[in-house]
Amino acid sequence: MSWRHTIHHRSYHFSDLKTLLAKASPHRSGDALAGLSADTYEERVAAQMTLADLPLKTFLQQAVIPYEQDEITRLIMDTHDATAFAPIASLTVGGLRDWLLSDLADTATLRQTAAGITPEMAAAVSKLMRNQDLISAARKMEVVTKFRNTIGLKGRLSVRLQPNHNTDDPKGIAASMIDGLLYGSGDAVIGINPATDSPEAVISLLTLIDNFRQQYHVPTQSCVLCHITTAMQVMRKAPVDLVFQSIGGTEKTNRSFGVSLSLLEEAYTAALELKRGTIGNNVMYFETGQGSSLSANAHEDVDQQTCESRAYAVARRFNPLLVNTVVGFIGPEYLFDGKQIIRAALEDHFCGKLLGLPMGVDVCYTNHANADQDDMDTLLTLLGVAGCNFVMGVPGADDIMLNYQSTSFHDALYIRQALGLRPAPEFEQWLIQYGLMDQNGKALPVPSSHLLLQNYL
Amino acid sequence: MSEELYITPDPWSGLRRFTAARIALGRTGAAIPLREVLQFRLAHAHARDAVFSALDLRLFTQQPWEINILHSEAADRTDYLQRPDKGRKLHPASAASFAPANKDVAIIVVDGLSATAANQHAIPLIERLMPMLLSRKISCAPIQLVQQGRVAIGDEIGGLLQAKLSILLIGERPGLSSPDSLGVYLTFSPRPGITDEARNCISNIRPEGLPYDMAAAKIFYLVQEALRLQLTGIMLKDNYTPALP
Incomplete structure (x- = not known):
């Protein structure tokens, strides 16, 4: 099926669904690199107007990547929940946008609808939405998950403590981990990106965090972000909490990552x-990011934001x-500057939540992107308002292993204080018990005699 | 600022001996102390300046080597940053300027994401490497200097020169602590279409990282092995162990 839209006698033709989605996408360098962007500002709006009138049902009849060719398309089509979809089945994409922002779409309704929405529907509607819309719709959604604590409750913001070290030195990692815990970070996960993927290194890092966690009764979970096959190999020998x-x-794209469904x-x-898990059994940790499909030469002429949304179908399973x-890690050929990174992060957070996922965002940039700490402050604040489940905590925002800038432990304190957001409830109690936070969420000065410092200074 | 009246210090600065990470920074309210904010901003400024730095052509043409100056299809930095494909291709005018040299190796210096790194470290590295190569009668084509280039542009250049092996020196993506890291890529039988698993890479060449003498010795070892085995990439293992001082 193809579509035509005429503006002032100029007729625009969109030959298929993936072309329409790509042309309707707000500008970003990755789609231009792939040759998929709208050629003019007018063409982009023409595509958005066409998309607004498109019935949602179209996405159940047409795939952006053929069903026979792609197992993720098959997953999306085969697991679609018609009952959950029923209340919105008569809407157009534009109608979905208006419905999402209406008072009818409250927290409970959005939760029930999630399984009826496909990634392409989510991507499509996000392309019509302003940043403000992406924030206010996401803010209504609540996705709660549990392992040793409760993540994603409204009014809470968790932090992944990311104590990376360029040579995986255990003492260096422990030093950053203690720094982060003393600053109130670590309730989402204590998660290390290892410098090498060797099973021995992974086992020793997992043991390090697990011993520490048990010694100080920290109500959180750990993860070493090795390849999934490495995790499977070590899980009988080492304390594997979450599989990444x-x-x-x-x-x-998944084949390029060495995985399949x-x-x-x-x-x-x-x-x-x-x-x-002690209080729940959500055991997986996934990372995604716009541009990864194009980077792997595996985008199948689908725009990068739609590809990203389809990754959420995999996660949801x-x-x-x-x-x-990991929004700003990929570099300026996919997201050029702060404006594009901010927009992409809000889209990803919204689309993931709409599909029912516990979304966090690595608010980050590389040194060749046209972005800086001011852009990250803006994005962090927007995500705090949008109800993001978690962000990263990296010492001083400078990851010495991955060589990029993310959010710091201080940034997490800032956003919690500025918006009155609290840590995960179990972790909050631990912080209070260890004298690191008062009942009002204020960080307390740490004495040199603090228990966490005793064996390490 | 010298008094730092409002700073809550972190009494675990002793942990800093275990890591270069920015720990025990202290705070004022929830914020990082200004002293640390400015240090961070300076490091980022160095990294940004490195990204927008340009090759110092005069520096290279002053050397006692035959130099050929080339340009990729990327018009400028903004184009280069958004279009990696253009940085991998020679500008037609540059591509037309070649005659095959039929030498063993082609040394190619590329600005990459930090011309600063190439300006600072390429010459001292080549000064050490050249005598090593000549001592084993390994012949070198004229040195190729490439503006707005990426790693894969060396495949086209090496192919046009009909070199057996390319040694490509390129400025790496600047980190906050390393705005001037030089990387070296070895590619046997260079020609367009080669993928990264067919290369060997030596990273972080700079005095504070992998020093020149060690880097040159490592490259020399790999060059000899590549020419002997007629390959580079995952099949060429880096078994070189430098003598410790």
């Missing part, structure tokens, strides 16, 4: 059997504890 994997929105299913089943869009 980077995922993308096309079968080819069946491999993810196998890892998920094995991780569930470990039964290490495995009931993750955390989904993190």
Whole structure:
């Protein structure tokens, strides 16, 4: 099926669904690099006007990547919940936008609708929405997950403590971990990006965090972000809480990551059997990011934001504890500057939440992107308002292993204080008990005699 | 600022000996103390300046080597940053300027994401490497200097020169602590279409990282092995162990 839209005698032709979605996408460098962007400002609005009138049902009849060709398309089509979709089945994409912002779409209704919405519907509606719309709709959604604590409750913001070290030195990692915990970070997960993917290194890092966690009774979970096959290999020998994997929105992208749906299913089943969660069994941690499909030459002529949204269908299958869009890591050829990074982060957070995922955002940039700390402050504040489940905590915002800038432990304190957001309830109690925070959420000065410092200074 | 009246210090600065991470910064309210904010901003400024730095052509043409100056298809930095494909291709005028040299190796210096790194470290590195190569009668084509280039542009250049092996020196993406890191890529039988698993990479060459002498010795080892085995990439293992001082 193709569409035509005429503005002042100029007729625009969109030959298929993926072209229409790409042309309707707000400008970003990655779509231009792929040759998929609208050619003019007018063409972009023409595409958006066409998309606004498109019935949502179209997405159940037409796939952006053929069903026979891509297992993620098959996953999306085969698991679509017609009952959940029924209340919005008669809407157009534009109608969905208006409905999402209306008072009818409250927290409970949005939760019930999630399984009826496909990634392409979410991507489509987000392309019509302003940043303000993406924030106010997401703010109404609540996605709660549990392992050793409760993440995603309204009015709460959790932090992934990211104590990376360029050579995986255990003392160096412990030093950053203690720094973060003393600053109130670490309730989403204590998660290390290892410098090497060797099983021995992964086992020693997992043991390090787990011993520390048990010694000080920290109500959180750990993860070493190795490849999923490495995690499967070590999970009988080492304390694996969460199983991590980077995922993308096309079968080819996932192949470039060395995974498939069946491999993810196998890892998920094995991780569930470990039964290490105390109050819940969300055992997966996924990372995504716009541009990964194009970067792997696996985008199938689908725009990068739609590809990203399709990755959420993969995540949704495995009931993750955390989904993190690493928005500014990929570089300026995909997201050029602060404006594009901010827009992409709000889209990802909204689309993920709409599909029922526990979304967090790595508010970040690389040194060759046209962005700085001011852009990150803006984005962090917007995400705090939007009700983001978690952000990263990196010492001084400077990740010495991955060589990029993310949010700091101080940034997490700032956003919690500015918006009155609190840590996960179990972790909050721990912070109070350890004298790191008062009942009002204020950070307390730490004496040199503090228990966490005793064995390390 | 010298008094730092309002700063809550972190009494665990002793942990800093274990990591270069920015820990125990202290705080005022929830904020990082200004002293640290300015240090961070300075590091970022160095990284940004490095991204927008340009090759110092005069510096290279003053050397006693035959130099050929080339340009990619990327018009300027903004184009370069958004269009990595253009940085991988020679501008037609540059591509037309070649004659095959039929030498063993082609040394190619590329600005990459930090011309600062190339300006500072390429010459001292080549000064150490050249005598090593000549001592084993490994012949070198004229040195190629490339503006607005990426790693893969060396494949086109090496192919046009009909070199057996390319040694490409390129400024790496600047980190906050390293705005001037030089990377070296070795590619056997360079020609367009080669992928990254067919290369060997030596990273972080600078006095505070991998020093020149060690880097040159490592490259020399890999060059000899590549020419002997007729390959580079994952099959060429970096078994070189430098003698410790």
